[in-house]
Amino acid sequence: MKRKAFLFCLTLIAQVAAISTDASTHEPVVAASPDRVTPAIKLPVLGQLPSLAGATQWLNTEALDRARLRGKVVLVNFWTYSCINSLRQIPYVRAWADKYRKDGLVVIGVHAPEFDFEHDVDNVRRASQGLRVDYPVAIDNDHHIWDAFDNQYWPALYFIDAQGRIRHVKFGEGDYAASERVIQQLLTESGAHDVGTGLVAVDAHGPEAAADWSDLRSPENYVGYARLTGFASPAGIVTDRAHHYPAPSALQLNQWSLMGDWTMGRQAAVSQGTGGRIRYRFHARDLHLVMAPSTNGQPVRFRVTIDGKPPGAAHGVDVDSQGRGVVDTARMYQLIRQTGPVVDRQFDIEFLDPGIRTFAFTFG
Known part of the structure; x- marks a missing residue:
């Protein structure tokens, strides 16, 4: 399988609502909920969650597998820490992990290296800490998880429902509002109550800031x-x-x-x-x-x-x-x-x- 970087020419412009942020903390804030609930999105079943057994190591957690994730809504983010497209998406993934953890969302970052130095787990650990990535990270140095998903891009998002089914996929940057709506819908389907219908906003700085x-x-x-x-x-x-x-x-x-x-x-x-x-x-x-x-x-x-x-x-x-x-x-x-x-x-x-x-x- 050919592995390739997600080039900027394939990247879509981010579609993010204009929502206030707290500039003093640079942390995401949640917009006020709309007066009406967003209609459900039609989300087909695209397959089953593949095995995560190919991880050579895990950061921020013990090893996760399909049995431990049963009943959870899961967001899998393929990334690599020197990729600008991955870095610009990280603030949203980080914000979703923080906001929806209480509702049952499990975010998993699958770090699939592009360059030789990205195989060094200490480099990945250092980068994750600098990016404030505190959710589970699977070290996919041999691209076994990448291949199990038949993935081709950095970054890539896979949205899995509580029954372990892939319901939505997003390649590249952008469409953050639509991605968050998918998370909200899958959590509601799973039985979570009072899932917030507002959207996160991020105050990204340095390389994490959206491109011009x-x-x-x-x-x-x-x-x-x-x-x-x-x-x-x-x-x-x-x-x-x-x-x-x-x-x-x-x-x-x-x-x-x-x-x-x-x-x-x-x-x-x-x-x-x-x-x-x-x-x-x-x-x-x-x-x-x-x-x-x-x-x-x-x-x-x-x-x-x-x-x-x-x-x-x-x-x-x-x-x-x-x-x-x-x-x-x-x-x-x-x-x-x-x-x-x-x-x-x-x-x-x-x-x-x-x-x-x-x-x-x-x-x-």
């Missing part, structure tokens, strides 16, 4: 040769061995290039000395780069510019206004968040220490 879909013209792209597009180095691609990449004369939108000494592998490009650089011409409010420290675990310092200047107010949460940052853990780093008009920009990142591993660019 109206001005997003740059797709997710990979730095390893297995899935890259738009590579515009004058030297072309040299795989699996060290090579010196000269600077390009110019880049068109969504073209990029390595500069300096790099080894391009299937998943990642690894810098072979100090001063390695990447240049990317993009059109988006946000620019992120999935990175990991050097193979010996030493942090790697970097500096970013936008159109040849420090980012200033356009810096992301992982850099300062001068564009300075440090890669100290394997994860996605938000490098640019523009505050002004979104136009075509040239992004540069220079690594001041050797050994950085760069995996994928994402935008928002």
